[in-house]
Amino acid sequence: MKGRTAKETLAITTKIVLPNDTNTLGNLFGGQLLAWMDVIASVSAHRHSKRVVVTASVNHVSFQQPINHASIVTLEAKVSRAFSSSMEVFVDVFVEDHVTGKRQKSNEAIYTFVAVDQNGGPIQVPELIPETDEEKMRYEGALRRKQLSLILAGKMKPSDATELKKLFFEEND
Numbered sequence: 124m125k126g127r128t129a130k131e132t133l134a135i136t137t138k139i140v141l142p143n144d145t146n147t148l149g150n151l152f153g154g155q156l157l158a159w160m161d162v163i164a165s166v167s168a169h170r171h172s173k174r175v176v177v178t179a180s181v182n183h184v185s186f187q188q189p190i191n192h193a194s195i196v197t198l199e200a201k202v203s204r205a206f207s208s209s210m211e212v213f214v215d216v217f218v219e220d221h222v223t224g225k226r227q228k229s230n231e232a233i234y235t236f237v238a239v240d241q242n243g244g245p246i247q248v249p250e251l252i253p254e255t256d257e258e259k260m261r262y263e264g265a266l267r268r269k270q271l272s273l274i275l276a277g278k279m280k281p282s283d284a285t286e287l288k289k290l291f292f293e294e295n296d
Contacts, residue, residue: 126250127171129258132202132212134166140194150189151196156216157184159198160232164212167200168236171210172248176236179209182268183233190229195219197226203258204265208245209237211265233268 136159144155161178168176190196200214216230240246253262267286273279274287281287 124247124249126252127202128252128254129201129203129262130254132167132171132200132251134163134170134200135197136163137195137197140190140192140196142192145192148189149192151191151194153184153186156186156190156196156230157181157232159196160184160200160214160216161234163198163200164214164232164234165236167202167212168210168234168238171202171205171251172236172238172246174238174240174246174248176210176238177243179235179237180272181232181234182211182272183231185231187231188229190216190218193221195221196229201258202251203233203253203261205248205251206269208239208248209235209269210248210251211235211261211268213261235269235272 138159140151144151146152165176197217198214200212203211203213212234214232214234215228217226218229219226238246238248253259270279270284270287274281274284
């Protein structure tokens with residue numbers, strides 16, 4: 124199975140925040156943003172695996188600043204690492220200034236998707252080949268994030284988390 128680059132998985136969508144997308148403060152509902160992120164992340168995971176994908180988890184969401192009514196919002200998703208049947212996908216959210224057109228990052232999230240076959244069972248996905256410095260950094264961190272998730276879910280012993288241990292303990296040669 125031929126590996127794919129992260130740029131081959133890039134998916135982008137742009138939305139405008141309408142009144143029915145906002146809360147009583149006139150800001151985008153967090154749940155609406157999560158739904159938009161889930162959709163664009165699934166497109167990215169599909170581009171990597173060329174298979175039907177299902178959301179396995181939302182590993183991290185950062186609502187760094189509110190997004191106001193009438194804002195133009197661009198979501199960019201890219202697979203950061205592929206494991207046997209799962210893929211970690213980063214979603215970066217940008218808000219565009221109405222006057223200057225300048226984009227500012229406002230939010231981010233990390234989703235995990237699993238590629239499935241026609242019976243809904245997990246299926247092998249290609250490896251991911253990171254190219255840019257950011258892609259390499261996210262790729263490296265993905266295994267640590269996966270190990271932490273497995274530990275928190277009770278599916279891995281902390282003593283088996285080799286990548287996490289490297290953060291806290293020096294290796295003896």
